[in-house]
Amino acid sequence: MAEDFKHSFKTDRRGELSLLVYNVGFQKCPPGYGWGPGVRDHYLLHYVLSGQGTYETEGRTFVLHSGEAFLARPDVPIFYRADEVNPWEYYWVGFSGPAAPLLLAQTPFTAARPVLRPAAGDHLRQGLLDIYKARGSDYPAAVRMAGYLQAALGLLMAEGPCRGEEALSRYARQGADFLQRNYSRNVGVEETARTCGVSRSCLYRAFQAEFRCSPSDYLTRFRIQRACQLLCHSTLSVSAVAVSAGFADPFYFSRAFRREVGCSPSAYRTQKTGGAESPDNKEDPV
Structure with missing residues (x-):
């Protein structure tokens, strides 16, 4: 069995580029060597050159072999470990930045598919090695590493179903x-x-x-739609409708409803049901 080794580089540089390499390297792991369980504050891509190991994330366990890659996402619990008999050798890069999720969205990696076998595996390995060779703590080195990382991700984009x-x-x-x-x-x-x-x-x-619209506005509009359904098809009070639709604050619910629909919740109920406002339902806070 080949002797264990590890070559790695890590930088504390943060936030200066839209795509930024945090760490990079390659390693022949000793039997059973692993990391976690834990979370990273950045993306982490591994490519397995030889041997095998396991990768665990979100209740799933993957056994990886030569030619396969796995991606860890920020703040998602992970655990990975080299096999006891045939420990893996892998190349890796950790990275972040505003451009990172947009670039990854154009690769085959998804939250549901964190492991894949890239067709351009050897080129991907070379790309990760190029990042390591360009390592350095100054700004020009950060730019060079980001460039090689973008090229490596471009290899994955070429076989990705979504672009x-x-x-x-x-x-x-x-x-x-x-x-x-x-x-x-x-x-x-x-x-x-x-x-x-x-x-x-x-x-x-x-x-x-x-x-x-923004995700927050989308959620508010969906909640208002649900509130409209409840106002028309239930006898719940306005306050109960607000809570049922996800609004913890009835005052905010009333303001949001007026802004979206153009009238108060109780007035909307009266218009849609054709009845008079009952004392129980006439509860608009504002």
Whole structure:
């Protein structure tokens, strides 16, 4: 068995580029060597050159062999470990920046598909090695490493099923589905973005492109639609309708309803049902 080795580089540079390499290297792991369980604050791409190991994320376990790659996303719990008998040798790069989720959205990697076997595996390995060779802590080195990283991701884009606008549309629809299924609880943009496997800014751009509104506005509008249904087809009080539709604050609900529909919730109920406003339902806070 070949002797274990590790060659790596790490920088503390943050936030100066739209795509920024945090760490890069290659390693022949000793048997059973692993990392986690834990989370990273950046994306982490591994390409397995030889041997095998396991990668665990979100309740799933993948056994990886030579020629396969796995992607870890920020703030998603992961654990990976080299095989006891045939430990893997891999190349890796950790990176972040506003451009990272948009570039990854054009590759075959998704939150549901964190492992793949790239057709251009050897070229990907060379690309990761090029990042390592360009390493350095100054600004020019950061630019060079980002350039090689973009080229490496471009290899994956060439075999990805989703590109450009199609990728943004997919993330927007995935986010919208999540919001529709969770509208009644205190769900936020951060949780939605994490579920979709993208950053907040990427999710915002996706919603703007697909729905011409922000994720927060989309959620509010969906909640208002649900409130309209309840006002027309239930005997719940206005306050109960607000809570049922996901509005914890009845004053905010009334203001949002007026802004979206053009009248108060109780007036809307009267108009749609054709009846007089009952004392129980005439509860508009503002």
